[in-house]
Amino acid sequence: xxxxxxxxxxxxxxxxxxxxxxxxIKEGYHVIGMDNLITGRLKNIEHLFKLKNFxxxxxxxxxxxxxxxxxxxxxxxxxxASPIDYLKIPIQTLxxxxxxxxxxxxxxxxxxxxxxxxxxxxxxGDPQVHPxxxxxxxxxxxxxxxxxxxxxxxxxEAITMAYHTFHQVETRIVRIFNTYGPRMRLNDGRVLPxxxxxxxRGEDLTIFGxxxxxxxxxxxxxxxxxxxRLLHSDISMPxxxxxxxxxxxxxxxxxxIKLTGTDQxxxxxxxxxxxxxxxxxxxxxxxxxxxxxxxxxxxEGLKRTYAYFKGLTTEELNEKDHxxxxxxxIK
Ligand code: UDP
Numbered sequence: 001x002x003x004x005x006x007x008x009x010x011x012x013x014x015x016x017x018x019x020x021x022x023x024x025i026k027e028g029y030h031v032i033g034m035d036n037l038i039t040g041r042l043k044n045i046e047h048l049f050k051l052k053n054f055x056x057x058x059x060x061x062x063x064x065x066x067x068x069x070x071x072x073x074x075x076x077x078x079x080x081a082s083p084i085d086y087l088k089i090p091i092q093t094l095x096x097x098x099x100x101x102x103x104x105x106x107x108x109x110x111x112x113x114x115x116x117x118x119x120x121x122x123x124x125g126d127p128q129v130h131p132x133x134x135x136x137x138x139x140x141x142x143x144x145x146x147x148x149x150x151x152x153x154x155x156x157e158a159i160t161m162a163y164h165t166f167h168q169v170e171t172r173i174v175r176i177f178n179t180y181g182p183r184m185r186l187n188d189g190r191v192l193p194x195x196x197x198x199x200x201r202g203e204d205l206t207i208f209g210x211x212x213x214x215x216x217x218x219x220x221x222x223x224x225x226x227x228x229r230l231l232h233s234d235i236s237m238p239x240x241x242x243x244x245x246x247x248x249x250x251x252x253x254x255x256x257i258k259l260t261g262t263d264q265x266x267x268x269x270x271x272x273x274x275x276x277x278x279x280x281x282x283x284x285x286x287x288x289x290x291x292x293x294x295x296x297x298x299x300e301g302l303k304r305t306y307a308y309f310k311g312l313t314t315e316e317l318n319e320k321d322h323x324x325x326x327x328x329x330i331k
Contacts, residue, residue, distance in 0.1 A: 004053070006030040006071050008113075010061045010104065011078035013040030015183050016118065016176075016220070020075060021045055023224050025054060032067065036060040038092060039080050044183050061100040062092075071111040073231065076104045076156075077118040083146060083272060084189030090148040097152025098159075105163040108171075116172035116231050117160050119238060121279055122150045123175060131246075131280035134175065134238050144274040157238065164236050172230050177242025177281045180301065181220030182308035187320060192217070195253060196309045199260035200317055209271030211250025216280045218243035219301030222294040229290040242281035243294040259302055 007024050011017035012033025017040065024031050025048060033045055034057045048054040059065065061078050079096045080086045086093040101117060108115040124132045125140035140150045157173055164171040180192045187197070195205050218241070226241035247255075253266050286292045296304075 004028065004030050005073065006032065006069070007073040007075065008032045008034060008067060008071055008107075009075045009077060010034045010100070011040060011076075011118075012056065013037055013042055013044050014077065014081070015044070015181070015185070016179065016223070017075075017077045018044035018183055019181070019220050019224050020077065020227065021048055021054070023228060025051060027228075029053070029073075031055070032057065032071075034059050034061060034065070035078065038089065039085055039185070039188070041185070061103055062095040063103070065103045065107050067107065067111070071107070071113045074104050074108050074113050074115040075118070075227075075231070076101055076115065079118065079152070080149070081120075082185075082188040082190045083149075086149040087145055093148045094152050097149075097156045101156045101159055105159065105169060108169050109163065109167050114170040114172070114231070115160070116174060116227070117156050119157055119173050119175045120149075120153050121175060121177040121240070121242065121281065122146065123154050123157065124279075125150060126274060126276040127278065130278055131244060131282040132240065133282040134240055134285055141274050145272070146274050161236075171236050172233070173236070173238040174227055174230055175238050175240045175281075176223065177218055177240065177279065178215045179218045179220055179223045179242070181305050184305075186309065186312065186317065191215070191249060191252065192256075192305065193309070195256040196260065196306060197317065199256060199262040199264060200309060202262070202264065204264045204267045205253045205256065206269050207249055207253055207266050208269050208275065209249075210268065211253065211266070212248055212277075213271070213275060214246045214248050214278045214280065215252070216243055216246045217252075217298060217301070218294055219296040219304070222296050226286060226290065226292045229292050230286075233290055235289055239285050239290070240281040240283055241286055241292070242283065243298075244280055244283055245294075245298060246278075246280040247298070255298070255302065259306055
C-alpha cells in the first residue's frame, strides 16, 4: 500500500509557498502546488518540475478547486502579501482570503484532509498591546488601505474556526510575522528587498516616516520549521510564528548599509497610512507547545539573503516588476 501523504500547497510559486514545497518534498510527501501566478513566479519552483512527486496546477483558488484522488493536507498560502501588492490588487486579495479559503475548506471537508491557513500579524493591526500574544484581538481599520488584507485574513480565521467547530475539519492557524529570505520579490515593496535592491543599484535607501517604527524579522527556514511542527500538532487555536528580535526600521537600514557596503545614504519618505508602529511576536505558545524557536539570527539570515539577491542578473535587478497589475484590475 502506498503510504505517501499528499499535500496541496496554494500559493506554491510564491516566496513562502515555494519554500514549503521544498520542505514537504524533502520529507517525502507528494506535493501538489497551485498558483495563479499573479504575484508568484514559476522560477521559484522550476527545480521541482522534474520530480515525480511534484505536480503543478496553474489555477485561481477563488474558483472551484478540483483535485482527483487522495489528499491528506492542504496549506492555504495563496495571497498577495506585501502592502503595495494588496493596494494594487485589493479585490483579488479579498477574494483569495474569502472565496479561496471557502473552496479550500470545502475541499478539506470532502477529502477529510487537515487544512492550515497562513494568517498574519496583520490581524493585530496597529497593535496597542506589545508584544502581541494570540489572545490580543487586534486594532485594525477595516476601511483603510490595509483593510483588504487584514480583514480577509481575519475572515479567513473566522471561517476556518467555523468549519472546525461545525464540520469537524482538522484545522491549523499560523499567524506569520515579518519573514525574509531568498526568493522574495525584489520589487514587492517590502522593506528588506527594497533596501537591498536600492543598495545593489546604488540608490539611496528609502525610510518611510522617521524610521522609529519597529518590526521583528524571521528567517524563512525558521518559519518553515514552525509551520511543519504546527501542522503535525493537535493545536487548532492560532499560533504566532516569528522571531521576537525587534528592530527599528532606521536601525535596520543601517544594518543593510553595513551588510552591503554601499556608500548610499538614507532618505525619508511619507509613512504609509495605517503603517503599524510596532510589531513583535510573543512566541511563548510556540515555544511551549511546539518546542519551537527561531535558530537563525539576523546577521546570518541577512548574509544568506544578500547572497541570493547578489546572484540576480543586472536585468533582474533593474526590472521594475514582472507583474503587469493593470491586467488584473477589476473595473
Ligand atoms: N518601509 C520603509 N521603506 C521601504 C519599504 C518599507 O521604511 O522602502 C517600512 C514600512 O513603512 C514599514 C516597514 O518598513 O514600517 C515594514 O514594511 P513592509 O512593507 O516590509 O511590511 P509590513 O510589516 O509593513 O507589512
